[in-house]
Amino acid sequence: MTGTIPLCIPDLGGNEGRYLQECVDTNFVSSVGPFVTRFEAMVAAHAGSAGAVATSAGTTALHVALVALGVAPGDLVIVPSFSFIASANAIAHCGALPWLVDIDPATWTLAPALLAQVLERDCERRGGALVHRASGRRVAAMMPVYTLGLPADMDAIVGIADRHGLPAVADAAAAIGATCKGRPIGALGARLSCLSFNGNKTITAGGGGAVVGDDAELLALVRHLTTTARVGRDYDHDRVGFNYRMTNVTAAVGCAQMERVEALVAAKRRIRAAYDAALAGLPGIGPFPAPPWAKSAAWFSGVVADDAALAERLRGRLAADGIEARRFWKPIHLQPPFAAAPRTAMPVAEGLWQRVVILPCSTNLGDDALARVIASVNAAVGG
């Protein structure tokens, strides 16, 4: 019953060490190597996509995906305000601005009805482009976010995107293992989907990301852009590229993790189910969203308090009991770098973010630790 329970730590219980040693033994430590190729094949297959390009991070995956789809300086990209700052940063790295919209209370990401409403109300066609009337900027893409590993309602969102000629780039950073109407995250209709293999994600490579998709030509462009847009073997480059490739060393860790992807995702779901079963009946708190048409990857689990004060009290009690519990994302429109970004009213995001309590959810969280967390939450809310 002693020791702090961390929020979310990696589980490196497979072939990670062996594969890392193999990188050293074979002298393949850089961005060319058999683990990179293998990792891409594993990620593409798992995502239900034709191909994958491994990148240095989820953020760089998002950036390069947007560039590949033609997002240019001055453009707007629609993104939910309730996301990790990296979603907006990737847009800003293109010289574009996020158009921040409020979220659907049922999924905590883009609300199809609101999306359709703002596109129709605030935009007009000028030439071939969709233009945001108030700012005069071209709307170039939309970025649904699979919040906490729960896919957005992509059938509806892609329908709206198609109607307006906008490509969708999915921020599926934390969604590996999720399905929507039985389909995996690469098969939900986004032109490109981006994953993260950061240290706190379900599958980690230490750091890293991937862009997955079905359009071979588009993926070839993504790959080209991640490797300094080099043409041929000499120092010829045909545009401004990036140095965004994953290395063989990180891919080695990623491959070892991907070998256990089913078990690691199952562990996340088991933790979610345990919290939901034990805590959902308590006064003042409720579970995370779980619409019937999707199966969340349950990257993070926790509870939503009825008000911010209770959430604060809950986090305080957990901390006192040696349990790491956290707030979740502060909406992007409240972050100083994006204060000037166009945005909708934010009743859902603003009402939500301070009420979320993330509970420990490492894939190797033991039953004793789980029971300790549940007891602490019980004590805090007086159940």
Ligand SMILES: *Cc1c(COP(=O)(O)O)cnc(C)c1O
């Ligand atoms: C983790 C995460 C990212 C960023 O991924 P990095 O690999 O840390 O760059 C982006 N968006 C969301 C929603 C995330 O959860």
